[in-house]
Amino acid sequence: MSTTLIRGGRIVDPSQNIDRVGNLFLRNDRIEGIDTGAAVADHVIDAAGMIVCPGLIDLHVSLREPGDEKDETIESGTAAALAGGMTSVACMPDTSPVVDNRAAAEFVQLQCARAGHCNVFPLGAVTKNHDGQELAEIGQLVEGGAVAFTDAKNPVANAEIMRRALEYTRMFGRPIFNHPLVPELAAKGIMHEGYYSMQLGLRGIPAGAEVIMVARDIALAEMTGGHIHLMTLSTAGAVEQIRRAKAKGLRVTSEVTPHHLALTDASLSNYETNFKVDPPLRSKEHIDALIEGLRDGTIDVISSDHQPFAEEKKQNELDSAPAGVVGLETLLPICIKTLIETGHLTWSKLIAKLTVNPATILGIQKGTLKSGHDADVTIIDPTTSWRIDPAKFKSKGRNTPFAGWEVKGRAHTVIVTGRVRHRV
Amino acid sequence: MTTATASVFGVRWTKKHLLGLEELSADEILLILDQAAEFKRLAAAGETKLAALKGTVVANLFFEPSTRTRTSFSLAAKRLSADTVDFTASSSSLSKGETFYDTAQNIEAMGVDQVVVRHSTSGAPHLLSKLLKASVLNAGDGTHEHPTQGLLDIFTIREHRQKIAGLTVALVGDILHSRVARSNIWGLKKLGARVIVCGPSTLIPAHVERLGVEVSNNLDEILGQCDCINLLRIQFERQRSAFFPSIREYAHFFGMNGDRIRRAKSDVLILAPGPINRGVEITPEVADGSHSVILDQVTNGLVIRMACLHLLHNRRQEESP
Known part of the structure; x- marks a missing residue:
């Protein structure tokens, strides 16, 4: 028996519409309640001036193990997640081998348990070897713990395969996550197609490549009744399509990353590979639309799309460097900078997109401080300033576009199933 | 016409690298043109071999096939008495998986003063300019600049x-x-x-x-x-x-x-x-x-490249004690 009192923090739990100063009580690995609990606790954490919220959930993370342990391991990736305030992450199946079978999904969870940092929920591949040809053994993957299905950065290009996948996963109540991009329009593209791609002579990826795939996926969701989750939106057109689909009541959800909110395509002007991401950084008008989508609920989730790469892979010319940046350890401060400090979102709205919303999409009993639930709690220090220094990352990946940024706010204490796993 | 240490309107060449015309002012462009005109006049007067770059090394790094530009740069460097090394993708270790970064460092270790680079990726010379102490001349990068x-x-x-x-x-x-x-x-x-x-x-x-x-x-x-x-x-x-x-x-x-x-x-x-x-x-x-x-x-390409090598070299001379 062990009890913990988190005292005097601003408790923000969007799952219960709570935003007030109070005391949060934990008993063993469970939430006991807010302002109701043992008068004398074994452990007391002073949270005055802090925000106390459900443990953050990142539903889009690549941990690279098995196969690319030079880039990241489940150990280092989950340590990075904790440092960023996440108590649960959903990891992409684009490892080597691909998580397209039950054994692979179970291996991920075994490595996660060995590391002992945060919770990991494996995502299974939609198709065998995530190459878009044949459905993976989705049912077996569900039995092995996969919570949703995606071919990661490979868009499911074949509409027939996507149709069957949406129909088949409906039977298990699991969503398909798609990377919405028409491959032919995006082929060999480096950046957003616009003024800067013209000026810099870099091959562009038109916004339409995303909008067309989003429209197709929405039509397929309507046709099949399946749940489509559209990953890492970057365009105004996609937001508009999803807004209309939601108004029709379709099972469509979506996410955006902090870097797509904080950076524009002009960042590529220095030809730095840490600004090459997939989908590409877009222009200001797209960012404004993404922010509006977050405000009105069209975009449900903010994810890191954590893509760690060993230094030698990114230290290359733009054509051969892989796309992607690390994000677990910078998600929170960049969200604060782009959304809270600017007044676009309230803390409650931001935290919903990092807790209850991703939990609902993944279908996991997380993201809430309701009594009886797992005691996953993140205590956020919202005011302390710090400088982003990749050398201090827990992640093996140092490929951040935010190196040297002065930011405010970070995860102060992170509790996973009742135990303090990270503290500043 | 101007002299070999040309300057128009008192403009001096201050750039360490020549990566593109976007970053040059009109005066800097004119400075190069005038310097090239001077070299052309000297050549017409029979002065085809100048000592300006004697003792320095110019490396031609061609990661993309090119005959004309490479030959033109090579001859320009030789006309200025530089030693030249040619490095082409087919004869290099690039095909053996060496990274661009390693290649650059190897070139640097050979004591090269100026690197002329042609690459199929836009921005590759810009990346190189951040990695090297040598001056970088862009001989064509992807679909960006030449x-x-x-x-x-x-x-x-x-x-x-x-x-x-x-x-x-x-x-x-x-x-x-x-x-x-x-x-x-x-x-x-x-x-x-x-x-x-x-x-x-x-x-x-x-x-x-x-x-x-x-x-x-x-x-x-x-x-x-x-x-x-x-x-x-x-x-x-x-x-x-x-x-x-x-x-x-x-x-x-x-x-x-x-x-x-x-x-x-x-x-x-x-x-x-x-x-x-x-x-x-x-x-x-x-x-x-x-x-x-x-x-x-084609003829003018030679004197333009001589002018660029010369101006970047002078800038290096001013920098080193």
């Missing part, structure tokens, strides 16, 4: 017309993929020319007008207005990517032939960065005709 080609085109025009400001220059062909077009646009605009880009709508990138150029899809319409027409090379593989239906159709609408020359201004200059596809963007009678300055361009 500054010495832009400079030699402008030099050739100035040589024939004694000015750039007020001239109307058309760049015809594949603007989308052309590093020559971008360098020409920056340089010509800075020196006050009117620039028209002309080609099939699939090969003219959106937003190009924001660089201050006019856009046309009809060569015959603009023909009579042009003082100079620069015919960009059409790459045959573009046809396979559906940028235009056939080479024949391209030549029909955008090829420079005798009929079009007769409808152009009587003193129109025809330039082509080469290598040219005879019968595609240009017919033999135009390429070899009286309006063509194509071979002048």
Whole structure:
């Protein structure tokens, strides 16, 4: 028996519409309640001036193990997640081998348990070897713990395969996550197609490549009744399509990353590979639309799309460097900078997109401080300033576009199933 | 004419690298042109071998095949008495999986002073300039810039017309993929020319007008207005990517032939960065005709590259004790 009192923090739990100063009580690995609990606790954490919220959930993370342990391991990736305030992450199946079978999904969870940092929920591949040809053994993957299905950065290009996948996963109540991009329009593209791609002579990826795939996926969701989750939106057109689909009541959800909110395509002007991401950084008008989508609920989730790469892979010319940046350890401060400090979102709205919303999409009993639930709690220090220094990352990946940024706010204490796993 | 330590309006060369014409001022461009003119005058007077770069090493790093530009740079360096090393992708360790970064460091370790780099990726010279202590000269990066080609085109025009400001220059062909077009646009605009880009709508990138150029899809319409027409090379593989239906159709609408020359201004200059596809963007009678300055361009390329190597070298001398 062990009890913990988190005292005097601003408790923000969007799952219960709570935003007030109070005391949060934990008993063993469970939430006991807010302002109701043992008068004398074994452990007391002073949270005055802090925000106390459900443990953050990142539903889009690549941990690279098995196969690319030079880039990241489940150990280092989950340590990075904790440092960023996440108590649960959903990891992409684009490892080597691909998580397209039950054994692979179970291996991920075994490595996660060995590391002992945060919770990991494996995502299974939609198709065998995530190459878009044949459905993976989705049912077996569900039995092995996969919570949703995606071919990661490979868009499911074949509409027939996507149709069957949406129909088949409906039977298990699991969503398909798609990377919405028409491959032919995006082929060999480096950046957003616009003024800067013209000026810099870099091959562009038109916004339409995303909008067309989003429209197709929405039509397929309507046709099949399946749940489509559209990953890492970057365009105004996609937001508009999803807004209309939601108004029709379709099972469509979506996410955006902090870097797509904080950076524009002009960042590529220095030809730095840490600004090459997939989908590409877009222009200001797209960012404004993404922010509006977050405000009105069209975009449900903010994810890191954590893509760690060993230094030698990114230290290359733009054509051969892989796309992607690390994000677990910078998600929170960049969200604060782009959304809270600017007044676009309230803390409650931001935290919903990092807790209850991703939990609902993944279908996991997380993201809430309701009594009886797992005691996953993140205590956020919202005011302390710090400088982003990749050398201090827990992640093996140092490929951040935010190196040297002065930011405010970070995860102060992170509790996973009742135990303090990270503290500043 | 200016001397070998040229400066116009008191302008001094301060740049460590030559990465593109975008980053140069009009005065800096004129400084290079004047220096090149000086080298051309010296050569005409029989002074073909100068000691300016004696004791220094110029490395030609060509990650993409090129004969003309590499030869031109190599000869320019030799004319200035530099030692040269040639490094081409096929003879290099690049195919063995060495990273761009490792290659650069190896070159650096050989004590190279200036690196001339050609690469199929836009921005590769910029990356190199951040990694190396040597000066980097961009000899063409992807579809971004080809500054010495832009400079030699402008030099050739100035040589024939004694000015750039007020001239109307058309760049015809594949603007989308052309590093020559971008360098020409920056340089010509800075020196006050009117620039028209002309080609099939699939090969003219959106937003190009924001660089201050006019856009046309009809060569015959603009023909009579042009003082100079620069015919960009059409790459045959573009046809396979559906940028235009056939080479024949391209030549029909955008090829420079005798009929079009007769409808152009009587003193129109025809330039082509080469290598040219005879019968595609240009017919033999135009390429070899009286309006063509194509071979002048090649000659001038040598002195432009000498001028660039020389100015970057002087800047290095001032920097080191």
